[in-house]
Amino acid sequence: MTHDRFAFDLVVVGASFAGAACALAAAQSGLRVCVLERKRDPGEKLRTTGIIVKEAAERTLLGALPTDLVRRVEQVRLYAPSLKQIALAAPGCYFLTTDTPGVMRWLATQLRSHGVDLRLSTSFRDAKRIDGGWDVEGIGRTRFLVGADGARSRVAERCGLGRVRQFLYGIEYEFPHARLAEPDALHCFISKRYAPGYIGWIAQNPGGVQAGLALRHDPANARVPDLDGFLLRVGRAGGLPLRLTPGPTRAGLIPCSGPVWPLASEGVMLTGDAAGIVSPVTAGGIHSAWEHAWTVGRAVAAHVRNDGPRPEAIAIEAAPRFRAKRALRWAFDRMPFDWPFDLLLHSPPLRWAAEQVYFGVRR
Numbered sequence: 001m002t003h004d005r006f007a008f009d010l011v012v013v014g015a016s017f018a019g020a021a022c023a024l025a026a027a028q029s030g031l032r033v034c035v036l037e038r039k040r041d042p043g044e045k046l047r048t049t050g051i052i053v054k055e056a057a058e059r060t061l062l063g064a065l066p067t068d069l070v071r072r073v074e075q076v077r078l079y080a081p082s083l084k085q086i087a088l089a090a091p092g093c094y095f096l097t098t099d100t101p102g103v104m105r106w107l108a109t110q111l112r113s114h115g116v117d118l119r120l121s122t123s124f125r126d127a128k129r130i131d132g133g134w135d136v137e138g139i140g141r142t143r144f145l146v147g148a149d150g151a152r153s154r155v156a157e158r159c160g161l162g163r164v165r166q167f168l169y170g171i172e173y174e175f176p177h178a179r180l181a182e183p184d185a186l187h188c189f190i191s192k193r194y195a196p197g198y199i200g201w202i203a204q205n206p207g208g209v210q211a212g213l214a215l216r217h218d219p220a221n222a223r224v225p226d227l228d229g230f231l232l233r234v235g236r237a238g239g240l241p242l243r244l245t246p247g248p249t250r251a252g253l254i255p256c257s258g259p260v261w262p263l264a265s266e267g268v269m270l271t272g273d274a275a276g277i278v279s280p281v282t283a284g285g286i287h288s289a290w291e292h293a294w295t296v297g298r299a300v301a302a303h304v305r306n307d308g309p310r311p312e313a314i315a316i317e318a319a320p321r322f323r324a325k326r327a328l329r330w331a332f333d334r335m336p337f338d339w340p341f342d343l344l345l346h347s348p349p350l351r352w353a354a355e356q357v358y359f360g361v362r363r
Contacts, residue, residue: 006133007140008034008117009304010297012148013124013155015042018272018289019148020107024061025297027114031304034139035116038123042108043101047150047252048286049172049212050100051186051203056287057096060294061110069103070096071206075185076358080345081192081338083237087185088351090359095186097205101248124149126158133267144300144311145268148293151253153274161268162260164276167253168198171225172212174247180204181239188358189238192338194230197256202238208247209240217253254278255285259319264312271296277319288320 012023015037027033039045052070057063073095076088111118119139124147126137133143147155151164180187183204190199197216202209213225231240255276263275271277271293278285295318302308344350 005141006143008032008142010034010144010146010300011036011134011136011139011142012146014148014150014272014274015039015108015111015118015120016048016104016148016150016272017107017286018274018277018293019146020111021060021290021293022146022148022271022297022300023111023116024114025294026301027111027116029298029301029305031301033116034142035111035118036122036124036139037108037118037120040121042104042120046100046104046248046250047170048100048250049201049203049210050098050103050205051284051286052096052098053284053287054092054094056290057094060287060290062286062290065096065098065103065106069099069106069206071098071204073097073184073186073203076354077182077185077187078345078354079187079189079234079237080341081190082342083189083234084342084345085237086345086351086354088355088358090355093359097186097203097210099206124154124158127155127268129267143267143304146293146296146300147268147270147274148272148289149274151255151273153270155268156260156270156274159265159268161265161270162262162276164253164255164257164260164273166255166257167217168214168256169217169222169225169252170198170212170214170254171227171249171251172210173227173231173249174208174210175244176208176247178209178241178244180209180241183239187238189230189234190338190341191230191233194226194233200227200230200234202234202240209244211238211240212250214254216256258322262316263319264315266312269296269312269315271315275319279322292318292320 009031079085127134134145187202198214200213202211213227255278260276272289299311299314
């Protein structure tokens with residue numbers, strides 16, 4: 001199969017977890033891959049907590065992260081609005097908090113070491129369909145194009161694919177060198193006052209403490225999360241030190257309605273946040289995005305190298321549906337008060353549901 005009129009077999013837009021996974025999967029199979037990343041430094045202006053679940057740590061390349069970039073956490077402490085709490089754990093289950101800027105830079109080195117043409121400070125502007133592929137403005141011709149460019153995907157917009165319509169809005173502070181009183185737990189807070197539609201969280205990571213808050217995003221009545229007020233309310237319960245030195249702030253939109261439609265059309269596919277592949281309940285997307293993007297990259301390679309099935313259908317089929325978690329999201333959005341959580345926190349049904357959310361199957 002001739003490649004002469006194509007500069008690349010695959011162009012991926014976005015170098016975060018999903019984009020890196022897709023590009024690495026294709027490059028490991030011998031494809032010519034280009035990744036476009038609008039940022040000069042992959043570790044700057046992040047919009048992810050960087051918390052990695054056990055499955056991602058054990059079944060993907062992320063398990064090879066340098067030990068100084070990760071910290072293992074085996075327990076969740078769930079707080080009701082009254083700040084009553086329960087400890088949750090499951091045998092063999094854990095999370096990895098990360099030095100997320102360091103992880104993004106490590107992924108960039110992995111891309112380059114596998115022969116990927118990583119172009120930093122390069123935005124995707126437009127692409128035109130051509131016979132057998134796409135002509136990407138300023139880049140050249142490619143057989144396949146993958147959008148891993150976030151919740152407001154420009155690839156989706158320019159190529160006529162589905163757009164994410166429902167979001168959470170999250171903000172997170174970093175406190176370098178700080179240490180929690182209980183550093184071996186992920187502290188999660190339910191509060192309809194501060195986090196309607198989602199939660200707040202505090203966690204120890206390799207370089208300090210990260211603390212964040214997210215709430216349901218309403219474009220008609222946009223509300224900025226009151227993270228300062230939230231931390232004043234929960235700081236002592238969550239074990240925050242009294243004196244904190246602020247560091248970087250992260251903020252952004254988080255998809256919460258499941259996969260978009262259409263997720264693919266001829267020669268172009270979406271993955272990660274661009275495809276809505278984020279848990280509607282936990283807003284965790286690293287594991288699901290990595291698995292989906294890796295599957296897409298492998299499917300593109302199988303088609304180009306071995307005349308395998310078209311990858312577009314595989315991309316659609318591989319997208320997690322999150323049916324149970326979408327039902328939980330519907331219920332959570334419609335529970336208007338804090339008192340049910342205060343009343344039921346120690347009940348077996350709520351404990352079971354919480355353990356399923358944090359430690360259960362993630363599809």
